[in-house]
Amino acid sequence: MDKQAIDALLQKFNESATSEGNARVKTVVNRIVRDLFYTIEDLDVTPSEFWSALNYLAEAGQSGELGLLAAGLGFEHFLDARLDEAEASAGLEGGTPRTIEGPLYVAGAPESVGHARLDDGTDPGQTLVMRGRVLDTEGKPLANALVEVWHANHLGNYSYFDKSQPAFNLRRSIRTDEQGNYSFRSVVPVGYSVPPQGKTQALLDLLGRHGHRPAHIHFFVSAPGYRKLTTQINIDGDPYLWDDFAFATRDGLVPEMRKAEGAEGKPYGVEGNFALIDFDFTLLAESTAAPATEVDRLRAAA
Structure with a gap:
């Protein structure tokens, strides 16, 4: 998937909003999600690698190590x-x-x-x-x-x-x-x-x-x-x-x-x-x- 296709997908996600929301939060979150989508595509991150990373963050939060x-x-x-x-x-x-x-x-x-x-x-x-x-x-x-x-x-x-x-x-x-x-x-x-x-x-x-x-x-x-x-x-x-x-x-x-x-x-x-x-x-x-x-x-x- 090229970046133009990723941007179109993200635009679709953004258009699903049903209320105004918070402009600052939207800007920051949308940028993070876009950059992560680009990273997944550029580095060919697999679904297993993605969920492994997400599980790691959840476990780090439970053990109180996010500050570290x-x-x-x-x-x-x-x-x-x-x-x-x-x-x-x-x-x-x-x-x-x-x-x-x-x-x-x-x-x-x-x-x-x-x-x-x-x-x-x-x-x-x-x-x-x-x-x-x-x-x-x-x-x-x-x-x-x-x-x-x-x-x-x-x-x-x-x-x-x-x-x-x-x-x-x-x-x-x-x-x-x-x-x-x-x-x-x-x-x-x-x-x-x-x-x-x-x-x-x-x-x-x-x-x-x-x-x-x-x-x-x-x-x-x-x-x-x-x-x-x-x-x-x-x-x-x-x-x-x-x-x-x-x-x-x-x-x-x-x-x-x-x-x-x-x-x-x-x-x-x-x-x-x-x-x-x-x-x-x-x-x-x-x-x-x-x-x-x-x-x-x-x-x-x-």
């Missing part, structure tokens, strides 16, 4: 790249790089001012202190900005999704102080992989790809009048630092992690040796010339 697929197939990175491009076109520049949110945020983490402890003292691993400021592009500190932070435990699992962890373990919300400072104490996270027997890894195997992520820490950073930042920092030295299956590692998001001890730890209740990361977040001023950065998507809430 969105990251692993590069959709989240692509959406970030489009936002970067839109901001550059609007003349917005100088902020901390964004990168993917991933599917493991949970709303409602306990909030504190200035400093927070993320772990409950039972998580093994090296103690970590991360600190810095939230700034605007002129270097002005932003007081009362909200820094939401979350990361995995020593097994690569996240609280809420891993029922063995306490509520909001390794998750907190921190309001910056009058000087725009934030800090938190936690443990150095480790890298992890997608479920080895899951649907995401099954597809990655067929693509000849791995499902590993480097150690990282997620952030939402927001303040009134500024564009919300979704980002994460990666732990330098991880073997998958620049080989992330989710394509989330970016220049500017791999801060130095240095060894610290003694008096440096006293403000954070830390004794002995610990790892220290200094990192400032820079927010762009809100602008109607660029798409919104608050993304409407299904998220967990405790």
